[in-house]
Amino acid sequence: MTTVTNNELTPEQVRDSKIYTQWGLTEAEYELIVSELKRLPNFTETGIFSGMWSEHVSYKKSKPILRKFWSTNERVLQGPGEGAGILDIGDGQAVVFKAESHNHPSFVEPYEGAATGVGGILRDIFSMGAQPIAVLDSLRFGELDDAHTRHIVDGVIAGIAGYGNAIGIPTVGGEISFDPVYAGNPLVNVMAVGLMDQAAMQVGQAKGVGNSIIYVGAKTGRDGINGASFASAEFSTAHESDRSAVQVGDPFLEKLVMDATLQAVREHSDIIVGIQDMGAAGLLSSSSEMAAKAGMGITLNLDSVPQRETNMTPYELMLSESQERMLLVVKRGEEQAIIDLFQAADLDAVIIGNVTDNGRYILTFDDEIVADVPIDFLTHAPKQNLPMAEPKRIAGFSSAQFEPAVNDVKQTILDLIAQPTIASKTALFRHFDSMVRADTAIKPGGDASLVRVRGTKKALAMTTDVNARYLYLDPFVGAQMAVAEAARNIVATGALPIGITDGLNFGSPDNPEVYYELDQAAAGINALAKQLNTPIISGNVSLYNETDGQAIYPTPMIGMVGLLSDITNATTVDFKHAGDSIYVIGETNDSFNGSEIQKMQHGELTGQLFAFDDTAEIAAQKLVYSAISKQLLSSAHDLSEGGLIVGLLESSFAGDLSFDVQTKQADKYLFAETPSRFVVSVAAEKAEAFEQLAGTQATKIGIVTDDDVLKVVTTNQTIMLSRTATKKVYQESLACQLKA
Amino acid sequence: MKAAVISFPGSNCDFDMLYALQDFGVDAQIISAKKNDLTGFDAIFLPGGFSYGDYLRTGAIAHFSPIMSAVTQAANAGKLIVGVCNGFQILTEAGLLPGQLLMNATPGFICDEVELEIANPNTAYTNAYDNDDTILIPIAHGEGNYFADETTLDKLEENHQIVFRYVDNPNGSAHDIAGIMNEKGNVFGMMPHPERAVDQVTGNIDGQKFFKSILSGILTKA
Secondary structure, three states, X not given: OOOOOOOOOOHHHHHHHOHHHHOOOOHHHHHHHHHHHOOOOOHHHHHHHHHHOOHHHXXXXXXXXXXXXXXXXXXXXXXXXXXXXXXXXXXXXXXXXXXXXXXXXXXXXXHHHHHHHHHHHHHHHHOOOOEEEEEEEEEEEOOOOOHHHHHHHHHHHHHHHHHHHHHOOOEEEEEEEEOHHHOOOOEEEEEEEEEEEHHHOOOOOOOOOOOEEEEEEOOEXXXXXXXXXXXXXXXXXXXXXXXXXXXXXXXXXHHHHHHHHHHHHHHHOOOEEEEEEOOOOHHHHHHHHHHHHOOOEXXXXXXXXXXXXXXXXXXXXHHOOOOOEEEEEEOOOOHHHHHHHHHHOOOEEEEXXXXXXXXXXXXXXXXXXXXXXXXXXXXXXXXXXXXXXXOHHHHOOOOOOOOOOOOOHHHHHHHHHHOOOOXXXXXXXOOOOOOOOOOEEEOOOOOOEEEEOOOOOOEEEEEEEOOHHHHHHOHHHHHHHHHHHHHHHHHHOOOEEEEEEEEEEOOOOOOHHHHHHHHHHHHHXXXXXXXXXXXXXXXXXXXXXXXXXXXXXXXXXXXXXXXXXXXXXXXXXXXXXXXXXXXXXXOOOOOOOOOXXXXXXXXXXXXXXXXXXXXXXXXXXXXXXXXXXXXXOOEEEEOOOOHHHHHHHHHHHHHOOEEEEEOOOOHHHHHOOOOOOEEEEEOHHHHHHHHHHHHHHEEEEEEEEOOOEEXXXXXXXXXXXXXXXXXXXXXXXXXXXXXX | OEEEEEEOOOEOOHHHHHHHHHHOOOEEEEEEOOOOOOOOOOEEEEOOEOHHHHOOOOOOOHHHOOHHHHHHXXXXXXXXXXXXOHHHHHHHHOOOOOOEEEOOOOOOXXXXXXXXXXXXXXXXXXXXXXXXXXXXXXXXXOOOEEEOOHHHHHHHHHOOOEEXXXXXXXXXXXXXXXXXXXXXXXXXXXXXXXXXOXXXXXXXXXXXXXXXXXXXXXXXXX
């Protein structure tokens, strides 16, 4: 075995210099490798263990928690463990979806970080054999009064647009909010959804001794080397040297790779054994995981890897995270058909190795073996059971709810809708092509987005959601609420929620309080997912979202997909006709801790989170689902941040119609964020049928009007606002703050 | 009518255009830009997208594709040539339409639905619309700012070659130009996407009459 390549450290130097600790391996892990190999690992081997045993690739710290996720029901064709999860949507078709985070790269290099986040998740979808049909983004930033945050926002939005628009997959939705804890750790979570015929299903497995490993797509460069380890450590502002760990994206190349891969699946499914994209830890993790899943070994000849830089070392070739690359396993003797297909699209397609039955991961370079390790050992990082402890802040929270100051309600409303988390996001979303592919039936700005399944009556509803402020106050209940809100968004379009992908963004798991948050949040998601029959079929974990000791709020992004069996029933948030009756579904209570109005008026989120009643939640969803399927609703909108007043205003602005409503509560309840509520409008001729269906669940509060006056009568007073002027505040606030 | 939709590497609205044409009963098919023969097609559509990534000036590389000599030949033979978005950019690069599409006046990609007025209702692209129709058509571009020198613009106005204008100019285009045709009227380009506005489920059918116009023209001729 060769030990020195290009002046790499010798095994002894690796041991003595402890360079592995800089790559994220602990001394105990290094010792374990030495004892398993019964010799010192060389430079390359140490590097590949550091990549494979990073949290980003191995999930060694989060797995004990993730394993508890419920991920099977009658629709699940593929649960967690592959590129993406797959659900049956009938007619021999399936929906494929997954979320991924690109938080660390987006902080260091916002444009490329966000762009390659889109590229990476799309590869996860088409590597399953599915045509990507939509992308959604869940974004969290610091406050906009900070120039660096504005720079990050600009870069992230431009990066998503630059990649998604060019590759031609519509960005149909997502959500964006702002809190100071994200200033040093913005969150860029991207969810992608694909559609496939069940017959075309692919998996990332390397079966069959002698079958060939074919590398396709972009050449390998030195970008993103050991990015997985970079994503598995905290940031410090003292270290500015992380820039080289960010990859560079090329959406044009990815479009070629995507189209050619899908063509290969269509035309050569008989000879393709497995497909896997090269994501975190690049060639290393894709090849080793494919072989490990199949219980096989693999030998790669690194001299054959297409390279766009000279003198790359085995370590660099294996750990590079160059984008737009895929690995295919193809039956021995049948390779040429695949190579020809990719070459016709002007793409590299090269046999770089083959499947073996010796259970070893062997790399050769320059005619010498540069790594030879047991594949099972390499792909199974030692698990870590970490201590957890309830955060001290939670025990100290008062049970009293925050009391909003409502001396000047009109002004409070105007201030509230100017908050960047509440204000219209059109200024940002208009940079995304939401309509390419011409299937987008409900565009960004509503509750969930809706994409039709061409050639059928079906449509897929999709959304991302989480209010991390609630989780900061109570990680279990807050996580239940995140799932509940995602489901309300789906139901408000008329669709049935069918599954979840998650993006678990947390601080350092080595902090027992953070690990507790992760554990509780996962338990909360799981609890409600079971009740809603929405299995968690895929997901992503992003830990170490801390800068200089400041952790983010626990932010488990919930990506949810729903199935609408008849697209003609699709329902949107906008009021449709003057004279329609407006109803609120669900009760409104004292629910102010963690609310937008608490943040705006108190500046701090504190106190015990208000209660969540899963029975009431499910009842409200069932009512809306059933009312829409009976075509009784003109509009439906879930109530969330900002409460009833924001829900009413959004339905009004979207439909360019006003409202005249009367509540039987005091002013402050306009801002209460009690969960499990919708605001709906109903045409006069359907009111009786709706009221009969709803019983006591819905309360009529007023009517839709066509003048310019927004009128709310509470038990304290009458509030009148001009729709034109109020809409202007809602529409223009964000653009204004972005320019500041 | 037999129509070709040209697929350049990086085209991403090729299938949207194909499906829209097929919805109107047109015998349409995708033709790779690597081919060099368009014999037998009555109409040729250059769809939207980012041909060759458009890392250089938009359409600049695409216009050297093998298919473009066949497109030019077809244009000279009086066949109908329609470029939408990136297709429009390629047609100006190829010199089949005058002018240039520059970066939007306010830099950045815009996706929206914008109002257009029918500047010339007597064309193969607008004859099914009413004279005073204002239509809502999606736009999705970063470089849609139509530019030409004054002489060219005067000529376009004089010859009624301006087919669609923006009601509220989103990108800085000269004379609010959203779509133009050549003097003969058989080569046409527009930045907005009528193929995204043909189906009720997407909430907008204002593009239907664009396709009906094209069909009626071809049918009359045949």
